[in-house]
């Protein structure tokens with residue numbers, strides 16, 4: 001079987017891995033230039049910061065624990081079951097993509113946005129933005145956040161499938177990445193009691209020592225503040241966020257040495273729909289990802305990738 005997997009986040013990578021392990025060919029099509037989706041990291045201020053998922057919770061004995069053990073040792077243990085990698089959250093997705101099971105094959109197409117699925121005589125034709133065909137597949141797994149999956153289903157042979165996913169709403173998130181010349185905080189994450197900032201993470205504690213005494217931190221704005229400031233300029237975001245960050249970093253914290261603002265339109269799902277309900281028996285277009293996860297954690301999301309592969313393999 002040849003399967004197109006839309007999205008190289010955790011759900012898509014797990015689905016592709018399981019399909020390949022069962023002897024099938026998976027082609028992961030990802031619109032961004034990098035792997036990991038919302039497990040995201042970038043280089044800034046001479047260091048690395050995680051500007052998506054801040055830490056990875058690894059419940060003992062779960063799917064994520066197996067992934068971390070098999071693919072990406074070297075994780076730094078943090079509070080509780082949480083881990084992070086010195087080189088950033090993308091270590092795990094990159095390692096997963098590199099660890100291709102021998103039985104089948106996994107091909108990666110980066111920087112390629114899937115815009116439409118068409119019924120063809122040989123299978124499902126997967127098309128790019130400009131209408132060019134990426135290929136013809138026996139099945140497609142869609143792992144994009146629900147609103148993007150809806151858009152794709154509307155341009156598919158099964159447009160009625162979009163209805164089930166419309167109920168899934170997302171909180172946006174405005175993230176402020178910043179470096180402060182200060183003493184390193186003693187915590188992994190701190191939550192101001194009020195104001196626009198939901199939490200601040202100490203990125204140095206993830207095995208990324210301060211560069212020239214500058215401690216990297218990431219602040220996530222609360223959903224209401226993120227909604228309000230989503231289209232605001234970076235200067236406006238900074239003017240609101242920095243004073244709020246000082247409530248946990250200390251009132252005397254100097255102006256940041258560097259800053260960057262990152263905006264996520266679809267950050268975390270407020271609810272999920274049942275994966276079996278969203279995927280009628282017999283359909284060759286399978287929905288996976290956080291929209292259909294049994295819960296809100298990355299462990300839950302990984303399980304949707306396993307479910308998608310199993311559904312296609314066992315019918």
Ligand SMILES: Cc1cc2nc3c(=O)[nH]c(=O)nc-3n(C[C@H](O)[C@H](O)[C@H](O)COP(=O)(O)OP(=O)(O)OC[C@H]3O[C@@H](n4cnc5c(N)ncnc54)[C@H](O)[C@@H]3O)c2cc1C
Nearest residue numbers: 007009010011031037038052053113114144289290297298
């Ligand atoms: C700032 C932030 C904080 C978070 N905090 C937490 C937390 O504390 N705890 C927690 O459990 N979760 C948290 N999450 C959510 C968690 O990261 C996600 O639930 C999980 O990573 C989703 O994985 P996924 O594979 O379902 O989707 P994604 O990682 O979003 O992957 C989907 C991929 O599909 C690609 N794509 C979309 N449309 C197309 C298309 N048409 N063609 C090709 N590719 C496409 C996207 O580019 C993306 O790479 C957070 C997320 C963010 C951004």
